[in-house]
Amino acid sequence: MSVNKSNIFFIINPISGGKKKSSLPSLIDQYLDKEKFAPIYAFTEYVGHASELAEEAEKKNYDIIVAVGGDGTINEVASKLVHSDKILAIIPFGSGNGLARFLNIPLTAQKAISLINTGKHQVIDTAELNGKKFFNMAGMGFDAHLSSVFAGNKKRGLKSYVELGFKEITTYKAQPYRIDIDGVKYDNDAFAISIANSSQYGNNVYISPKSSLIDGYLDVCIIHPISLVKLPVLAFQMITAKTHKSSLVKIIRGKHIKIERNAPDAVHLDGEPLQLGESLEIKIVPASLKILSN
Numbered sequence: 001m002s003v004n005k006s007n008i009f010f011i012i013n014p015i016s017g018g019k020k021k022s023s024l025p026s027l028i029d030q031y032l033d034k035e036k037f038a039p040i041y042a043f044t045e046y047v048g049h050a051s052e053l054a055e056e057a058e059k060k061n062y063d064i065i066v067a068v069g070g071d072g073t074i075n076e077v078a079s080k081l082v083h084s085d086k087i088l089a090i091i092p093f094g095s096g097n098g099l100a101r102f103l104n105i106p107l108t109a110q111k112a113i114s115l116i117n118t119g120k121h122q123v124i125d126t127a128e129l130n131g132k133k134f135f136n137m138a139g140m141g142f143d144a145h146l147s148s149v150f151a152g153n154k155k156r157g158l159k160s161y162v163e164l165g166f167k168e169i170t171t172y173k174a175q176p177y178r179i180d181i182d183g184v185k186y187d188n189d190a191f192a193i194s195i196a197n198s199s200q201y202g203n204n205v206y207i208s209p210k211s212s213l214i215d216g217y218l219d220v221c222i223i224h225p226i227s228l229v230k231l232p233v234l235a236f237q238m239i240t241a242k243t244h245k246s247s248l249v250k251i252i253r254g255k256h257i258k259i260e261r262n263a264p265d266a267v268h269l270d271g272e273p274l275q276l277g278e279s280l281e282i283k284i285v286p287a288s289l290k291i292l293s294n
Contacts, residue, residue: 005038006063008089008116011053011077012043013069017093024068024091024109031113037064044069050076058084064116064292070094071136071202075270078126079133082288087121089292095161096202096271099136102213104294121292124213126285127197130276134269135289137201138282140261141192141223142172148266148273174225177261181220181254188250194221195257195282199241202271208251209241216286220257222250257282 010028014021025041032039040062044050050067054077057065066089067077074090081088091112092100106112129138146168150161177193179186194201196208196219208219226234226248234248243249259280267276 005034006036007061008032008037008039008064008066009053009057009060009062010039010041010066010068010091011050011057011073012041013050013073013093014043016069016073017095019093021068021093027109028113031110031117033117036117036119044073048076051080053077054080058086062086064089066091066116068093071096071098071270072272074099075133075135075272078135078289078291081290082126082133082285085290087290087292089116094202094271096205098200098202099198099270101202101204102136102198102200103291105292106294115294116292119292120294121290122214123287124289124291125197125216126288127195127218127282128285129195129267129269129282130280132269132274134195134197136198136270137194137196137207138267138269139192139194140177140259140265140267140280141175141190142169143192143194143201144266144268144273145172147268147271148275151273169231170228175261175265177222177259179220179222179260180258181252182256186222186252188222189225190222191226192223193259194223195219196221197284205238206241207238207243207249209244210251214287216284217253217255218257218282218284220252220254222252224248224250255284 058080064087067074068091090100174189174191176189194207196211199211200206207221211219237243237246264277266273
């Protein structure tokens with residue numbers, strides 16, 4: 001019997017993605033290699049609890065800290081592990097699972113647990129928007145507006161998100177933005193602006209197909225003002241990963257981005273909405289997070 005087991009801490013969001021996780025500890029017990037790992041579990045009880053648990057865990061003798069949930073839960077946990085010697089692992093249970101999909105982490109709990117057994121990990125770039133960390137995608141404009149409205153929606157899951165999107169998109173208007181990317185200035189009216197560290201929002205919907213988590217850059221994806229009749233074209237380009245060839249989207253790579261808008265409004269960080277002011281500053285933080293991947 002091994003006496004050098006790695007301590008591993010599972011932070012489980014019980015409501016992410018609208019999926020129950022009460023059976024997850026038994027799945028972990030069944031599929032985690034107990035010769036390698038000594039597992040501990042905690043279920044979150046409120047918004048921000050995952051962040052608190054991760055902060056405590058980072059100070060203790062855990063080798064791997066596992067975020068069980070969607071991109072929002074991952075954000076809470078990963079934010080406490082940047083520049084840490086701890087390794088982040090993911091068991092995806094969100095509606096979109098953008099970061100997990102990019103890292104080729106299995107979407108079934110059994111296979112995601114089995115991946116942990118391999119111990120395979122890499123060091124990825126992270127990013128900050130006005131000092132707040134994000135890992136997959138940040139944005140403003142329509143997607144941030146939709147995230148903000150969806151946060152107050154009683155129904156969760158992809159179906160509810162899509163239905164709400166169809167409703168909101170008919171009345172949303174493009175906004176003016178003044179953008180500085182590594183000193184080069186752009187003035188654009190935009191339907192939305194996404195700051196991509198990885199390639200997709202989630203559910204294999206790609207906004208920046210050529211993005212990489214290890215290149216030291218972010219991709220600023222400016223979706224031009226768009227008529228309703230062109231939306232199916234944009235949707236098709238996103239699901240076929242062709243937006244980098246689209247006339248509807250401009251993608252500019254950079255490390256330091258400043259964005260000015262006319263009024264405070266919503267932004268989202270990994271799908272989680274918050275209200276921020278007119279001035280936004282985004283920076284890449286290269287090679288700053290250890291994460292298990294396939």
